[in-house]
Amino acid sequence: xxxxxxxxxxxxxxxxxxxxxxxxxxxxxxxxxxxxxxxxxxxxxxxxxxxxxxxxxxxxxxxxxxxxxxxxxxxxxxxxxxxxxxxxxxxxxxxxxxxxxxxxxxxxxxxxxxxxxxxxxxxxxxxxxxxxxxxxxxxxxxxxxxxxxxxxxxxxxxxxxxxxxxxxxxxxxxxxxxxxxxxxxxxxxxxxxxxxxxxxxxxxxxxxxxxxxxxxxxxxxxxxxxxxxxxxxxxxxxxxxxxxxxxxxxxxxxxxxxxxxxxxxxxxxxxxxxxxxxxxxxxxxxxxxxxxxxxxxxxxxxxxxxxxxxxxxxxxxxxxxxxxxxxxxxxxxxxxxxxxxxxxxxxxxxxxxxxxxxxxxxxxxxxxxxxxxxxxxxxxxxxxxxxxxxxxxxxxxxxxxxxxxxxxxxxxxxxxxxxxxxxxxxxxxxxxx
Amino acid sequence: xxxxxxxxxxxxxxxxxxxxxxxxxxxxxxxxxxxxxxxxxxxxxxxxxxxxxxxxxxxxxxxxxxxxxxxxxxxxxxxxxxxxxxxxxxxxxxxxxxxxxxxxxxxxxxxxxxxxxxxxxxxxxxxxxxxxxxxxxxxxxxxxxxxxxxxxxxxxxxxxxxxxxxxxxxxxxxxxxxxxxxxxxxxxxxxxxxxxxxxxxxxxxxxxxxxxxxxxxxxxxxxxxxxxxxxxxxxxxxxxxxxxxxxxxxxxxxxxxxxxxxxxxxxxxxxxxxxxxxxxxxxxxxxxxxxxxxxxxxxxxxxxxxxxxxxxxxxxxxxxxxxxxxxxxxxxxxxxxxxxxxxxxxxxxxxxxxxxxxxxxxxxxxxxxxxxxxxxxxxxxxxxxxxxxxxxxxxxxxxxxxxxxxxxxxxxxxxxxxxxxxxxxxxxxxxxx
Numbered sequence: 085x086x087x088x089x090x091x092x093x094x095x096x097x098x099x100x101x102x103x104x105x106x107x108x109x110x111x112x113x114x115x116x117x118x119x120x121x122x123x124x125x126x127x128x129x130x131x132x133x134x135x136x137x138x139x140x141x142x143x144x145x146x147x148x149x150x151x152x153x154x155x156x157x158x159x160x161x162x163x164x165x166x167x168x169x170x171x172x173x174x175x176x177x178x179x180x181x182x183x184x185x186x187x188x189x190x191x192x193x194x195x196x197x198x199x200x201x202x203x204x205x206x207x208x209x210x211x212x213x214x215x216x217x218x219x220x221x222x223x224x225x226x227x228x229x230x231x232x233x234x235x236x237x238x239x240x241x242x243x244x245x246x247x248x249x250x251x252x253x254x255x256x257x258x259x260x261x262x263x264x265x266x267x268x269x270x271x272x273x274x275x276x277x278x279x280x281x282x283x284x285x286x287x288x289x290x291x292x293x294x295x296x297x298x299x300x301x302x303x304x305x306x307x308x309x310x311x312x313x314x315x316x317x318x319x320x321x322x323x324x325x326x327x328x329x330x331x332x333x334x335x336x337x338x339x340x341x342x343x344x345x346x347x348x349x350x351x352x353x354x355x356x357x358x359x360x361x362x363x364x365x366x367x368x369x370x371x372x373x374x375x376x377x378x379x380x381x382x383x384x385x386x387x388x389x390x391x392x393x394x395x396x397x398x399x400x401x402x403x404x405x406x407x408x409x410x411x412x413x414x415x416x417x418x419x420x421x422x423x424x425x426x427x428x429x430x431x432x433x434x435x436x437x438x439x440x441x442x443x444x445x446x447x448x449x450x451x452x453x454x455x456x457x458x459x460x461x462x463x464x465x466x467x468x469x470x471x472x473x474x475x476x477x478x479x480x481x482x483x484x485x486x487x488x489x490x491x492x493x494x495x496x497x498x499x500x501x502x503x504x505x506x507x508x509x510x511x512x513x514x515x516x517x
Numbered sequence: 518x519x520x521x522x523x524x525x526x527x528x529x530x531x532x533x534x535x536x537x538x539x540x541x542x543x544x545x546x547x548x549x550x551x552x553x554x555x556x557x558x559x560x561x562x563x564x565x566x567x568x569x570x571x572x573x574x575x576x577x578x579x580x581x582x583x584x585x586x587x588x589x590x591x592x593x594x595x596x597x598x599x600x601x602x603x604x605x606x607x608x609x610x611x612x613x614x615x616x617x618x619x620x621x622x623x624x625x626x627x628x629x630x631x632x633x634x635x636x637x638x639x640x641x642x643x644x645x646x647x648x649x650x651x652x653x654x655x656x657x658x659x660x661x662x663x664x665x666x667x668x669x670x671x672x673x674x675x676x677x678x679x680x681x682x683x684x685x686x687x688x689x690x691x692x693x694x695x696x697x698x699x700x701x702x703x704x705x706x707x708x709x710x711x712x713x714x715x716x717x718x719x720x721x722x723x724x725x726x727x728x729x730x731x732x733x734x735x736x737x738x739x740x741x742x743x744x745x746x747x748x749x750x751x752x753x754x755x756x757x758x759x760x761x762x763x764x765x766x767x768x769x770x771x772x773x774x775x776x777x778x779x780x781x782x783x784x785x786x787x788x789x790x791x792x793x794x795x796x797x798x799x800x801x802x803x804x805x806x807x808x809x810x811x812x813x814x815x816x817x818x819x820x821x822x823x824x825x826x827x828x829x830x831x832x833x834x835x836x837x838x839x840x841x842x843x844x845x846x847x848x849x850x851x852x853x854x855x856x857x858x859x860x861x862x863x864x865x866x867x868x869x870x871x872x873x874x875x876x877x878x879x880x881x882x883x884x885x886x887x888x889x890x891x892x893x894x895x896x897x898x899x900x901x902x903x904x905x906x907x908x909x910x911x912x913x914x915x916x917x918x919x920x921x922x923x924x925x926x927x928x929x930x931x932x933x934x935x936x937x938x939x940x941x942x943x944x945x946x947x948x949x950x
Binding site for chain 2: 504
């Protein structure tokens with residue numbers, strides 16, 4: 085089939101002979117198309133472009149494939165035939181993320197003036213309560229395949245916890261790197277799984293640079309950095325969001341999706357996942373629009389989109405949406421391409437709008453989102469107001485994490501309606517009866 | 518069939534004519550057996566004993582019922598035929614809790630010396646990350662059936678959030694009552710859903726007493742208090758834990774279950790659920806043992822069990838396991854009965870053992886449990902050591918909530934392995950390579 089496939093690749097081509105990662109057959113450069121065998125590589129040897137997975141996806145009857153998926157486990161592993169994982173992945177110890185709720189959001193729709201179907205894909209239901217469990221689960225399989233014994237990453241919080249938990253469950257060692265001045269809550273969430281957690285005196289950029297050095301050093305031998313040398317595998321985990329949304333809609337493409345942008349990888353992989361479903365005949369081929377969402381305090385892609393540029397100019401992040409605060413998003417140009425190609429857009433909202441949107445979603449649907457979910461809901465509202473998103477169509481808005489992880493964002497404006505003595509008179513006087 | 522059924526009851530018997538809550542046919546006194554029609558009642562009019570739901574459960578072919586359940590949604594509503602909810606419950610806006618992961622815990626088993634199957638039922642995956650979503654979801658259906666427009670409760674945290682979220686999603690007003698001095702994090706989690714949250718100047722006992730007054734007052738008219746006047750319905754939600762565990766084991770009873778005790782209601786309803794599955798022929802009838810778990814600082818049921826008493830003497834709670842800190846557990850005597858009848862036991866662990874057990878579970882399985890989960894894992898270890906729990910059999914340990922909600926328990930002893938400058942030399946010197 086037509087989506088990123090090669091005619092054939094045998095295991096003996098590989099730098100890791102015997103590696104079997106299901107339908108994944110090679111690494112392919114997103115810039116020049118150069119192909120190399122599967123291995124722990126992330127940059128093209130010819131042009132230094134980013135690598136991604138090329139597949140030989142299952143051919144044949146879409147009905148049979150649909151039935152096979154539906155008979156699978158209630159996790160991302162139901163899509164194992166479309167992922168770079170071994171066929172027996174579900175039998176291995178892992179956190180079994182995915183197949184999170186798609187919430188039909190009628191009350192939110194009413195507030196936003198949406199007359200079509202509005203759904204929230206709520207990824208706070210994952211084991212460590214963010215979409216990171218999806219991508220890390222795929223990276224763990226790559227780590228096992230390449231014989232890595234330590235799982236690592238640079239992180240500002242969510243990813244550190246996801247890696248720590250996944251490594252613990254898989255019986256791998258973990259050693260993750262964070263800026264030394266992270267909030268104590270995030271440190272606890274990352275450290276509780278018992279792996280090594282190293283605070284680096286510096287910014288997140290310093291942490292990243294240090295990890296790149298470590299990969300080239302003997303001290304980092306046998307280490308799989310999920311978001312560096314395992315990144316091509318890791319990133320594919322986001323395709324499962326696209327698969328689940330379509331399956332949960334009854335094997336149907338939504339008309340519009342609103343997706344948060346950090347590095348931009350999630351948005352590009354959701355587009356890849358949708359195109360795969362079309363190519364495989366699992367959904368009817370019809371137009372869809374992908375909208376990207378950023379916080380104003382870190383909106384390089386939104387600025388480029390609105391300015392009509394192809395180049396994304398790096399910014400210094402300053403927003404409460406810390407899980408989206410990547411000032412130099414690696415996939416920014418690809419996001420611009422996708423938004424333009426599909427007829428979508430990229431928009432941003434202020435921190436105050438993020439907080440309002442978190443509360444709006446909680447109040448209408450009982451879903452308490454991380455700041456990133458406030459960004460997507462807030463951007464959805466703004467896109468409707470400025471006429472870019474059609475409120476009469478079927479729209480899916482992503483919430484990629486849990487409000488428990490970013491309590492500070494809403495704490496200053498969220499509290500009791502009243503504090504009273506335990507008496508009926510006091511209660512009546514409070515005006516809440 | 519034999520489990521808590523009556524020959525027939527028609528809707529016209531009811532104080533709420535037209536109320537249809539599936540197989541639920543009456544309220545039945547757990548002490549004297551007196552039956553009254555379904556309604557928002559919690560105490561027997563004859564003897565003041567606690568009321569519970571009596572059912573007319575589906576008769577006929579167990580295979581057909583199993584198939585019907587398996588074809589249902591991946592939520593507690595797959596068991597709607599066995600719950601006091603309308604048949605179309607899954608189509609109503611609700612949080613869709615349940616069908617959480619049953620984690621096969623081989624690495625934990627190895628540390629505990631368990632050679633049989635060890636599983637953790639991980640209820641942190643529920644929408645607001647505790648088992649409370651199960652019980653509240655059932656209470657919401659009762660509230661709708663009885664025409665209540667405000668959902669309420671007394672709470673020290675988890676329940677307030679679960680009620681706030683469920684009411685928001687259902688489009689009901691909520692007004693929940695908490696002690697005024699709760700930690701800010703818990704206040705935020707409860708208030709973010711936009712309902713009214715009232716701090717009461719006093720202890721949790723004062724909050725409870727105030728809610729009982731409010732039910733009898735015109736100011737509380739039209740209010741459903743999930744854990745007071747809707748308690749018989751609410752409590753049934755815990756049966757779904759038993760159903761899910763058996764279905765996830767392949768329609769098989771575990772040999773041993775370790776369940777936390779707060780009021781004791783969850784443990785008694787799990788036993789009720791298991792007996793229903795046996796009576797319906799959905800699982801093979803064979804012996805099972807139920808073990809209760811408490812924190813030493815609030816262990817009235819454990820003390821009574823070990824002392825050989827039938828009466829549970831109230832205590833003043835002093836433990837980090839706040840979600841289990843009920844000093845006068847209403848279902849305590851029923852728990853003693855069940856532990857003795859099934860050949861189980863009730864045991865308790867110190868706060869230090871709770872913290873150790875939280876970390877043990879996180880380190881071995883990547884599951885970060887609330888303090889209540891530390892209690893059950895810690896008690897499991899103790900029960901194995903003192904020979905009361907057989908490590909060669911199939912055991913299921915419950916984790917009823919999420920570690921993110923009780924970060925304070927592990928924070929003092931959980932932190933980075935090292936803090937270093939971003940250099941390879943500094944990393945090598947830290948001894949982590």
